[in-house]
Amino acid sequence: xxxxxxxxxxxxxxxxxxxxxxxxxxxxxxxxxxxxxxxxxxxxxxxxxxxxxxxxxxxxxxxxxxxxxxxxxxxxxxxxxxxxxxxxxxxxxxxxxxxxxxxxxxxxxxxxxxxxxxxxxxxxxxxxxxxxxxxxxxxxxxxxxxxxxxxxxxxxxxxxxxxxxxxxxxxxxxxxxxxxxxxxxxxxxxxxxxxxxxxxxxxxxxxxxxxxxxxxxxxxxxxxxxxxxxxxxxxxxxxxxxxxxxxxxxxxxxxxxxxxxxxxxxxxxxxxxxxxxxxxxxxxxxxxxxxxxxxxxxxxxxxxxxxxxxxxxxxxxxxxxxxxxxxxxxxxxxxxxxxxxx
Amino acid sequence: xxxxxxxxxxxxxxxxxxxxxxxxxxxxxxxxxxxxxxxxxxxxxxxxxxxxxxxxxxxxxxxxxxxxxxxxxxxxxxxxxxxxxxxxxxxxxxxxxxxxxxxxxxxxxxxxxxxxxxxxxxxxxxxxxxxxxxxxxxxxxxxxxxxxxxxxxxxxxxxxxxxxxxxxxxxxxxxxxxxxxxxxxxxxxxxxxxxxxxxxxxxxxxxxxxxxxxxxxxxxxxxxxxxxxxxxxxxxxxxxxxxxxxxxxxxxxxxxxxxxxxxxxxxxxxxxxxxxxxxxxxxxxxxxxxxxxxxxxxxxxxxxxxxxxxxxxxxxxxxxxxxxxxxxxxxxxxxxxxxxxx
DNA sequence: AGAAAAATTGGAAACGTTTCCAAAAATGAA
DNA sequence: TTCATTTTTGGAAACGTTTCCAATTTTTCT
Numbered sequence: 081x082x083x084x085x086x087x088x089x090x091x092x093x094x095x096x097x098x099x100x101x102x103x104x105x106x107x108x109x110x111x112x113x114x115x116x117x118x119x120x121x122x123x124x125x126x127x128x129x130x131x132x133x134x135x136x137x138x139x140x141x142x143x144x145x146x147x148x149x150x151x152x153x154x155x156x157x158x159x160x161x162x163x164x165x166x167x168x169x170x171x172x173x174x175x176x177x178x179x180x181x182x183x184x185x186x187x188x189x190x191x192x193x194x195x196x197x198x199x200x201x202x203x204x205x206x207x208x209x210x211x212x213x214x215x216x217x218x219x220x221x222x223x224x225x226x227x228x229x230x231x232x233x234x235x236x237x238x239x240x241x242x243x244x245x246x247x248x249x250x251x252x253x254x255x256x257x258x259x260x261x262x263x264x265x266x267x268x269x270x271x272x273x274x275x276x277x278x279x280x281x282x283x284x285x286x287x288x289x290x291x292x293x294x295x296x297x298x299x300x301x302x303x304x305x306x307x308x309x310x311x312x313x314x315x316x317x318x319x320x321x322x323x324x325x326x327x328x329x330x331x332x333x334x335x336x337x338x339x340x341x342x343x344x345x346x347x348x349x350x351x352x353x354x355x356x357x358x359x360x361x362x363x364x365x366x367x368x369x370x371x372x373x374x375x376x377x378x379x380x381x382x383x384x385x386x387x388x389x390x391x392x393x394x395x396x397x398x399x400x401x402x403x404x405x406x407x408x409x410x411x412x413x414x415x416x417x418x419x420x421x422x
Numbered sequence: 423x424x425x426x427x428x429x430x431x432x433x434x435x436x437x438x439x440x441x442x443x444x445x446x447x448x449x450x451x452x453x454x455x456x457x458x459x460x461x462x463x464x465x466x467x468x469x470x471x472x473x474x475x476x477x478x479x480x481x482x483x484x485x486x487x488x489x490x491x492x493x494x495x496x497x498x499x500x501x502x503x504x505x506x507x508x509x510x511x512x513x514x515x516x517x518x519x520x521x522x523x524x525x526x527x528x529x530x531x532x533x534x535x536x537x538x539x540x541x542x543x544x545x546x547x548x549x550x551x552x553x554x555x556x557x558x559x560x561x562x563x564x565x566x567x568x569x570x571x572x573x574x575x576x577x578x579x580x581x582x583x584x585x586x587x588x589x590x591x592x593x594x595x596x597x598x599x600x601x602x603x604x605x606x607x608x609x610x611x612x613x614x615x616x617x618x619x620x621x622x623x624x625x626x627x628x629x630x631x632x633x634x635x636x637x638x639x640x641x642x643x644x645x646x647x648x649x650x651x652x653x654x655x656x657x658x659x660x661x662x663x664x665x666x667x668x669x670x671x672x673x674x675x676x677x678x679x680x681x682x683x684x685x686x687x688x689x690x691x692x693x694x695x696x697x698x699x700x701x702x703x704x705x706x707x708x709x710x711x712x713x714x715x716x717x718x719x720x721x722x723x724x725x726x727x728x729x730x731x732x733x734x735x736x737x738x739x740x741x742x743x744x745x746x747x748x749x750x751x752x753x754x755x756x757x758x759x760x761x762x763x764x
Numbered sequence: 765a766g767a768a769a770a771a772t773t774g775g776a777a778a779c780g781t782t783t784c785c786a787a788a789a790a791t792g793a794a
Numbered sequence: 795t796t797c798a799t800t801t802t803t804g805g806a807a808a809c810g811t812t813t814c815c816a817a818t819t820t821t822t823c824t
Contacts, residue, residue, distance in 0.1 A: 085780055096804040101782060109802060131538040132478045133780030136809050141474060142538075143517070152503035154496060161494035164520055173538065175485070175517045178506055196473040196484075196515065336708040343710055363704050366678035368685055427810055438774040443812060451772060453820095475810030478779050 084127045093121040104129070135197065139221075143173045144389065145193045147203040148227070149181040154332075154361070155378060156204065159227065162382025163202060170390050172199070181206030187213050194220040200389045205229050208274065214239070223392040225385050230275045240392060242385045242404045246276050249374045249408025250283030250328070251290075253356050254298075256410060257326045258291050261418045262354065266299040266317060266324040268334050269358070270306040277302065280358065284328070299324055306333045314341035318353070325419035326354040332361045339367065350417035360411060369414035376408045426469045435463040446471070477539065481563075485515045486731065487535045489545040490569070491523045496674075496703070497720060498546065501569065504724025505544060512732050514541070523548030529555050536562035542731045547571050550616065556581070565734040567727050572617045582734060584727045584746045588618050591716045591750025592625030592670070593632075595698050596640075598752060599668045600633050603760045604696060608641040608659060608666040610676050611700070612648040619644065622700065626670070641666055648675045656683035660695070667761035668696035674703045681709065692759035702753060711756035718750045 090100035095114050102110045103118035104127075121127075135141045144167050148156040164174045175198070177189040186206060190213045193201055200223040203214060211231050214224050226241035233239060250267070257265050267284045271277035281300055288298045301317060303309050314337045317323065329335040335357050347353045349369050357364040360375035384404045391402065432442035437456050444452045445460035446469075463469075477483045486509050490498040506516045517540070519531040528548060532555045535543055542565040545556060553573050556566050568583035575581060592609070599607050609626045613619035623642055630640045643659060645651050656679045659665065671677040677699050689695045691711050699706040702717035726746045733744065 083780095086782095087780080097781090098783075098805075099803060102803090105782080111802065114803085128533070128537050130478075130780050132474060132483060133809090134782075136472075136474045136478050136811085137780080137782045139809075150503060151493070151506065152496070152499040154494070154499070157494040157496070157499040160518065161492060161520060164493065164518060168519065173517050173519075173534070175515050176502070176506060177510065177515075178503060191470070192515070195470050332704045332708075336704060339708060361704070362674045362678065363708055366674075366681065366705055367709075368681075425810095428812095429810080439811090440775075440813075441773060444773090447812080453772065456773085472810050475779090476812075478781085479810080479812045481779075 083130075084125045086127065086129065089118060089122045089125055089127045092125060093117040139197065140199050141197045142171060143175055143196070143198045144386075145189070145198045145201040145203075145222075146174055146176045147179055147186065147189055147193075147201060148176075149204065149206055150178050151176050155359070158378035159202075159382040159385070162379040163386040164382075166383050166386035167390070170386075179206055183207060183210045183213075186210055190214070190217050193217065193222065198222055200224070200393055202227055202385050202389065205231060208232060223389055225389045225392070227381065227385055228275060230278075238403065240388050240402050242381050242388060242406065244276070244376050244381065244406045245408050246279040247283035247286070249376065249410070250280040250358070251287045252283075252408070252410050253328060253358070253374050254284050254287030255291070257328075257354060257356065257416065258287060258293065260326075260354065260416060262324075262326040263293065263419075264297045264299065264322065264324040265326045265328065266301055268301045268309065268314075268327065268329045268338065270303050270308070270330065270334070272300075272302040280330070306331050309334045309337055311337045311340055314338045315344060318342060318345055318347065324353075326356065326416065328356045328358060330358040332359075332363050335361070335363060335371070350415050351420065354416040354419070356416055364413075367415075371415040372413045373411045374408050375411050376406055380406050425472075426467045428469065428471065431460060431464045431467055431469050434467060435459040481539065482541050483539045484513060485517055485538070485540045486728075487531075487540045487543040487545075487564075488516055488518045489521055489528065489531055489535075489543060490518075491546065491548055492520050493518050497701075500720035501544075501724040501727070504721040505728040506724075508725055508728035509732070512728075521548055525549060525552045525555075528552055532556070532559050535559065535564065540564055542566065542735055544569055544727050544731065547573060550574060565731055567731045567734070569723065569727055570617060572620075580745065582730050582744050584723050584730060584748065586618070586718050586723065586748045587750050588621040589625035589628070591718065591752070592622040592700070593629045594625075594750070594752050595670060595700070595716055596626050596629030597633070599670075599696060599698065599758065600629060600635065602668075602696065602758060604666075604668040605635065605761075606639045606641065606664065606666040607668045607670065608643055610643045610651065610656075610669065610671045610680065612645050612650070612672065612676070614642075614644040622672070648673050651676045651679055653679045653682055656680045657686060660684060660687055660689065666695075668698065668758065670698045670700060672700040674701075674705050677703070677705060677713070692757050693762060696758040696761070698758055706755075709757075713757040714755045715753045716750050717753050718748055722748055 086100050087097055090097045095118060099114055100118050103115045104122060146160055151157055151160055160176060167174050179185045179189060194217060201217055202225050204227040217224050226239045228244050231239050269277050269280055285298055288295050318341050327338055329338045342353055349355055355371055357371045357373040360373040364371035364373045388402055428442050429439055432439045437460060441456055442460050445457045446464060473484060488502055493499055493502055502518060509516050521527045521531060536559060543559055544567050546569040559566050568581045570586050573581050611619050611622055627640055630637050660683050669680055671680045684695055691697055697713055699713045699715040702715040706713035706715045730744055
């Protein structure tokens with residue numbers, strides 16, 4: 081004997097197929113007696129509904145996709161974790177796909193998601209240029225929420241998105257360093273074109289501008305990816321005669337490279353060099369001295385994204401594009417101080 | 423007009439529904455002419471098959487589940503990442519679910535997976551005791567591969583599993599420290615009951631035994647989770663008169679606590695204390711001095727698990743349980759040295 | 765060339781649900 | 795009590811595929 085279907089349940093309860101379905105779905109239009117009999121029969125037979133059949137009929141798979149460059153990146157891992165928790169509570173399954181920031185893989189994944197009729201997609205695009213892909217996803221009936229990117233909107237409609245206030249954070253961090261007396265500050269960041277990097281640079285420069293300082297002191301050292309930052313780059317930067325007195329480094333990898341370079345050059349923190357981490361990683365918290373850092377809640381990003389998506393799924397496609405802007409905090413620790421008098 | 427179905431394609435190509443399906447599935451029993459016409463029509467109409475309908479008919483969803491305590495744990499994140507890559511190549515989608523190591527959530531997720539007809543599941547059980555859950559998954563027709571756990575086998579059949587040689591690794595690490603002259607070595611590890619922890623303790627003690635040393639020197643400090651290790655524990659351990667001269671610490675969190683404690687007590691590494699990390703984290707690599715560590719490839723775990731699963735999916739359920747045992751390497755760095763003469 | 769075998773084809777059933785529709789039953793009003 | 799209205803019910807259609815079966819065509823062999 082095969083699997084228990086709703087047909088078996090209906091038969092056992094002595095009612096029609098349709099009634100059994102209605103009873104099980106808790107819907108209206110069912111008498112108390114039938115509801116009781118059917119649930120009892122289902123219980124007794126150990127009936128488990130088949131989601132695939134249901135999905136086919138209802139044209140909704142009950143699944144949400146998550147499209148990021150790399151789930152192993154702690155940044156995205158935490159977002160995925162939080163989003164999964166929220167979506168699971170709402171009865172959705174989360175499927176993940178890595179894009180390695182390649183538009184071709186983004187397109188392929190989007191096509192697959194469409195074919196599988198995913199109800200919604202959380203996506204952190206790897207480039208600004210790929211927006212027809214997401215548009216296609218929406219055309220296929222999926223709700224799309226963008227994770228911390230600015231996706232251009234062709235027809236004037238904003239994409240629902242969860243954004244982090246990197247600009248405000250970077251500005252606050254830079255302001256803090258300027259307040260300590262630093263005049264030559266370097267910002268080491270990957271990705272100058274896309275949102276997080278671009279916003280950070282903007283905030284960094286805005287802090288210089290608001291202090292009325294010479295922008296010459298605002299040294300932006302940018303690379304495509306954090307992989308591209310070599311240990312040697314940091315050495316060169318810190319070894320120069322007019323080296324910066326403070327450093328803002330993004331992420332574990334760049335921060336680690338910078339710290340190693342400082343060590344190689346016998347620069348003691350925070351006396352000879354102030355260091356500030358963008359992103360509060362294990363390394364920043366545990367390093368001696370502990371690194372002052374910009375922190376924002378990845379869990380909040382995941383949660384907010386899930387919430388936005390659910391809201392969109394429930395409310396139909398009506399309603400204007402909702403966006404959330406999450407705050408960035410400056411966590412003061414031991415790695416920043418006034419620069420040595422020269 | 424709605425979505426393009428295979429019916430439309432058949433009509434456009436002037437063939438029957440069945441022939442169109444056969445042509446598109448590249449199967450036999452199709453003439454060259456029809457194959458050509460149908461693919462052309464499909465191309466021209468932009469036909470995209472509906473996976474849900476196909477799944478319903480073929481009784482296979484083309485999806486693999488991944489059941490771990492927490493995707494945000496870098497350990498699992500990397501595994502998920504690698505597994506996803508391999509499975510995606512094979513045409514499968516990966517869905518993730520976090521269990522927080524709670525049996526109830528494991529059961530719930532397994533039930534959902536069964537209802538959704540997932541073809542296979544990668545699972546890192548949170549306890550040994552929950553094996554009927556996985557048995558139920560298999561009964562539901564899913565292939566199951568265990569990630570680095572020993573799941574008891576009731577009826578003598580081994581579970582397919584990808585295992586990491588934690589015992590060998592711990593033994594090699596301990597042997598190395600003993601070789602340097604250490605006689606009092608502490609192992610700080612969470613989870614004494616389950617596989618990784620249990621195996622590590624076994625390897626640790628085996629190294630003492632093979633050296634013919636008094637097991638008194640083998641100090642096992644275990645807690646339920648790495649959260650439970652307080653900074654104070656490490657302080658107490660290292661502050662005692664007969665403190666260990668070497669420390670093996672598992673994971674970023676415990677390692678960080680131990681390092682902080684060492685710093686608080688003004689113990690300089692490696693002169694006053696040798697430290698060895700189980701797991702090669704960012705922190706271990708970047709710390710000054712760099713921490714000698716046990717390393718194994720998480721990517722290999724993910725890849726091997728995916729491979730095992732695919733093999734099982736393709737080959738039907740025939741074939742004995744396959745298991746992979748992955749090696750652990752000792753990465754020598756600067757944090758270990760001979761103990762100071764006392 | 766004719767028969768037997770093999771390959772191809774169209775039509776229909778099946779997968780397990782939900783939902784529509786019309787018929788039946790129950791309820792309410794007159 | 796009778797008719798109008800609402801609620802419940804059973805039967806069937808639909809979702810979009812794949813696959814079975816029988817009928818037809820093509821190929822192969824004698």
